[in-house]
Amino acid sequence: MTDAPVDAASTPLVLVVDDEEQMTAIISFALETQGLRTVVAADARSARALLETEPIELIVLDVMLPGESGIELCRSLRETSDVPVILLTALGEVDDRVAGLTAGADDYLTKPFSPRELALRVQAILRRSAGSVSVPDPAGQVLRCGPLRVDAAGGAASWEGAELQLPETELRLLARLAQDAGRAVPLRTLLQEVWGTSRTEGGRDMVKSMIYRLRRQMLAQGAPGDLIEAVRGQGYRVRVLPSARRR
Template sequence: METPSRILIVDDDHEISHLLAEYLEKNGYRTFTAGDGKAMWKMLEHSRIDLIVLDLNLPGEDGLTLCRSLRAQSSIPVIMLTARGEPLDRILGLEMGADDYLPKPFEPRELFARIRSVLRRTHALPPGQQVPESRQLHFAGWTMDFTARHLIGPDGVIVALSGAEYRLLKIFLEHANRVLSRDQLLNMTQGRDADPFDRSIDLQISRLRQKLGDDARSPQIIKTVRNEGYVLASPVTRDPE
């Protein structure tokens, strides 16, 4: 029997946490709750967690700070809960490494659908994708290690990637020198269609460029194709068999 995924809900509203935990438990997940960052870190020390539902507005360290700290040491998927009508918070959440966001108020079944989608992307390849023949791919002096899920720079230094960044770069490497639209990238990495104001792909590409040392004003690795999308403009090689 498959082990239930373990979800940590970090929210200082105990009533909301209890209701979400109860709903997710009824739908097959194992849930844990924490009221602030300190409790979150303590829970992560002692329990295996598969996904974190993280509220933006928390006492002490807020959700953005916690997400940024988490990304520095872990690739656990994060769904950020933000206040409705605050697009800047959602943008900042994605910049800090959140895998998805959900504005409050929301229906529990909507969060359930987002959790299923993020976990599916995390634990399995997107539909139609194939497992790379090699555990490592090389491009522009960089190495992508699929086993460790991180980048190795030309200087040998390891660069950690968030779950969203890892999936996006993986898609680019599997479709090197092919122009991919924002809609295609969003669908392949997040399993949903873009709306006209969705900037998540642009933000993730900006973060990838920063980590690759790719000048945003004149990028050489991930290039922008006007009115079409983005392209990984570099040869990609595999380790010899």
């Protein structure tokens, strides 16, 4: 009996960026055993070349690269692309993790890590990107909080009628907060329902950085900077504000 041919066009392609050959071999093997395809780059320049020529659906990116760092690469990519990024950082380097998440990374793992855990995280993010995991919205309705409107299923949000240009992860986070507008959503709930993980180690920094990035993006597009606020000991909430103009 022969194996059925693999349809490469429908198999997600993951870009692994690390200057250590042994590490890229380990990561590639772990991902390929889960049915994914991989391509490898040893530095930011090579990574950009592959992004221009290959249909990359996710990037596994090491922070410590020769020349331009992984954080710098992630930040520049976010100016033109929403491709998901999982950052690999050195154990204990909290500043790197926070800087990476602020720069636009969707998740991170600290070295040494379990290759299987990495593969599972990659699959979870790819499923969310494909729309198979959505923000809870039982009624399937558009969420409205005063001048804020969030259509999670349609992948859109607006403030006072002006569209907010938000990456996919930030949109899911905003939609989850908007679902309970005026009430604090616990950290654990956000991790489970936005990121699809029950892992809380490092989760506080991840959510905090994503909230900071979401606030900054919304402020640049006309929404108030204090629309999303931290509630000490409870989580985060979206404030319900009156519309600035009549509809």
